[in-house]
Amino acid sequence: MSLLTAWQFLIELGHEVANPLQPELHRPVPLNGKRILINGAAGGVGHFAVQIAKMEGAYVIAVASTKHEAFLRGLGADEFIDYKKTAPEDVVRDVDVVLDTLGGPTTSRFLQILKRGGHLFPVFLGFSDAEEAAKRGIIVSTTQVRSNGPQLAKLGNLLEAGTLRVAIDSTFPLAEAKQAHERAALGHTQGKIALAVL
Numbered sequence: 261m262s263l264l265t266a267w268q269f270l271i272e273l274g275h276e277v278a279n280p281l282q283p284e285l286h287r288p289v290p291l292n293g294k295r296i297l298i299n300g301a302a303g304g305v306g307h308f309a310v311q312i313a314k315m316e317g318a319y320v321i322a323v324a325s326t327k328h329e330a331f332l333r334g335l336g337a338d339e340f341i342d343y344k345k346t347a348p349e350d351v352v353r354d355v356d357v358v359l360d361t362l363g364g365p366t367t368s369r370f371l372q373i374l375k376r377g378g379h380l381f382p383v384f385l386g387f388s389d390a391e392e393a394a395k396r397g398i399i400v401s402t403t404q405v406r407s408n409g410p411q412l413a414k415l416g417n418l419l420e421a422g423t424l425r426v427a428i429d430s431t432f433p434l435a436e437a438k439q440a441h442e443r444a445a446l447g448h449t450q451g452k453i454a455l456a457v458l
């Protein structure tokens with residue numbers, strides 16, 4: 261679902277189901293030659309988004325904590341910002357797209373780093389600063405991921421070809437699903453947590 265989420269935000273919507281909190285359907289935008297900032301870049305959705313944006317020819321600025329720098333540069337990130345040392349909004353300007361996988365009340369700070377006409381994609385519902393976004397000419401858009409067979413087939417091919425890869429944070433036997441949830445609850449994962457079914 262994380263890969264499908266990144267895909268449906270950035271490449272093609274997986275459904276035509278209206279979002280009750282947004283009048284228009286989400287529309288991904290072409291990324292070739294664009295500057296995109298991905299917040300929460302080391303997480304499940306984020307690490308796929310970095311790879312997809314690179315695959316599409318974007319310049320990628322990845323935001324995560326220190327321990328993920330080499331990982332994200334290895335996935336193709338052109339710039340890395342350690343949010344524990346530097347606030348992205350203090351050092352970045354003129355971005356075309358922001359994908360924020362973290363969300364919450366801090367998403368509005370990304371309005372100031374976007375170009376007029378840029379796109380802010382919060383990977384959650386409930387963005388609360390629509391007035392400021394309109395004043396700055398920024399399009400804020402979100403969606404809810406939906407399963408989509410043809411897209412999964414396409415993504416399966418990209419994984420098989422090695423164009424995209426899944427980072428595994430940790431693996432637990434199915435019988436230790438509780439511990440897997442405990443690991444997830446600690447946060448700061450790198451990629452996905454896997455359950456092994458033998």
Ligand SMILES: NC(=O)c1ccc[n+]([C@@H]2O[C@H](COP(=O)([O-])OP(=O)(O)OC[C@H]3O[C@@H](n4cnc5c(N)ncnc54)[C@H](OP(=O)(O)O)[C@@H]3O)[C@@H](O)[C@H]2O)c1
Pocket residue numbers: 261262265299300301302303304305306323324325326328343361362363383384385403404405406447448449450451
């Ligand atoms: N709209 C949809 O359909 C949809 C679908 C899937 C998921 N979601 C939502 O998307 C969000 C992300 O999901 P996920 O699976 O990618 O989560 P995740 O795997 O838990 O990733 C979260 C990442 O956020 C990073 N992070 C934590 N604090 C941060 C900060 N202050 N600044 C920047 N990065 C920070 C963590 O890395 P560090 O170690 O660097 O802190 C971690 O790698 C969740 O809220 C989920 O509910 C929405």
